Amino acid sequence: MGDFEKLYSINVNEKTEKKEGLTYLSWAWAWAEFKKVHPDATYEVKKFEGGLPYAYDSNTGYMVYTSVTVDGLTHEMWLPVMDAHNRAMKNKPYQVETKYKTITVQPATMFDINKAIMRCLTKNLAMFGLGLYIYAGEDLPDTDSDYQMKPAERQDKQEQDPKIGQEQLDMLWKFADEVGISGEQICATFKVESLPELTMRQWKHATMLLQKEADKKGIRI
Numbered sequence: 001m002g003d004f005e006k007l008y009s010i011n012v013n014e015k016t017e018k019k020e021g022l023t024y025l026s027w028a029w030a031w032a033e034f035k036k037v038h039p040d041a042t043y044e045v046k047k048f049e050g051g052l053p054y055a056y057d058s059n060t061g062y063m064v065y066t067s068v069t070v071d072g073l074t075h076e077m078w079l080p081v082m083d084a085h086n087r088a089m090k091n092k093p094y095q096v097e098t099k100y101k102t103i104t105v106q107p108a109t110m111f112d113i114n115k116a117i118m119r120c121l122t123k124n125l126a127m128f129g130l131g132l133y134i135y136a137g138e139d140l141p142d143t144d145s146d147y148q149m150k151p152a153e154r155q156d157k158q159e160q161d162p163k164i165g166q167e168q169l170d171m172l173w174k175f176a177d178e179v180g181i182s183g184e185q186i187c188a189t190f191k192v193e194s195l196p197e198l199t200m201r202q203w204k205h206a207t208m209l210l211q212k213e214a215d216k217k218g219i220r221i
Contacts, residue, residue: 003037004211007129016134022086025131027118034125038070043124045117054081054113061088062108064117068124075174077124081108081116127171129211133204135167164203169195172203175210179219 015029034041045053046065055063062081067074080088085096089108096103126132164172172195176186183195189209190202198206 002211002215004129004214005208007034007037007125008132008208008211010130012131012134016131019084023134024119025122025134027122030122030125030130034128034130038128041068041070043068043121045121053117056091058091061090062113062116064113064120066117066120066124068121068128070128075124075127077120077127079116079120079123081112083112127174132207135171162200163196164198164200168198168200168203172198172206172210175207179210179214179217181210181213 010033012025012030012033015026016023017026018024031043044067046067047053048055053064055065057063060080063078064081065076065078067076083089083096083105085098085103085105087096087105089105089112091107093104093106096105122131123135126135172186173183176183186198186206187194190198190206192198192202
């Protein structure tokens with residue numbers, strides 16, 4: 001089993017919490033588990049003008065960036081600084097419409113930014129396999145038995161899956177580019193017209209296939 005599959009197969013559920021429909025993994029636990037597999041791994045928080053660990057745009061809000069390096073391979077990640085309603089935070093008070101009332105949200109603080117940075121790092125580690133299934137909306141990591149289902153059973157399961165979002169699409173493009181696999185090849189494999197039509201389960205299967213292809217070619221992704 002390769003390092004990607006080893007990390008991917010770890011059940012992280014007991015170290016997660018859900019907030020407003022999103023699942024978050026404990027960054028401290030994730031980093032400790034990651035270092036067990038890659039003891040020489042390092043991470044970096046990207047700094048901007050004035051040494052600030054974030055980029056800010058008055059229209060779109062704050063964004064933080066991290067990178068993780070293992071054996072010369074670096075994956076980058078980014079994450080918006082979000083409020084309790086999963087909206088991008090601003091540098092002044094703003095209003096959010098909820099189902100029952102309008103709420104005024106205070107400007108982002110360094111506490112919010114620090115929290116976003118550590119969440120970004122955890123998402124960054126997922127590019128190496130740890131907790132990646134969380135971003136596919138799955139409750140448990142796949143086992144080989146998931147790919148040994150009869151075609152009809154697999155199709156039924158896929159039909160119940162939602163389509164992938166931009167986050168999953170970006171990850172898939174990044175993996176495919178590093179392995180040298182085209183979007184057309186992935187679409188042909190899963191019989192879809194375009195990558196955004198992939199279901200969450202198909203996306204997860206695709207990332208596993210790309211990892212196996214990388215292993216064959218001696219490429220680390």
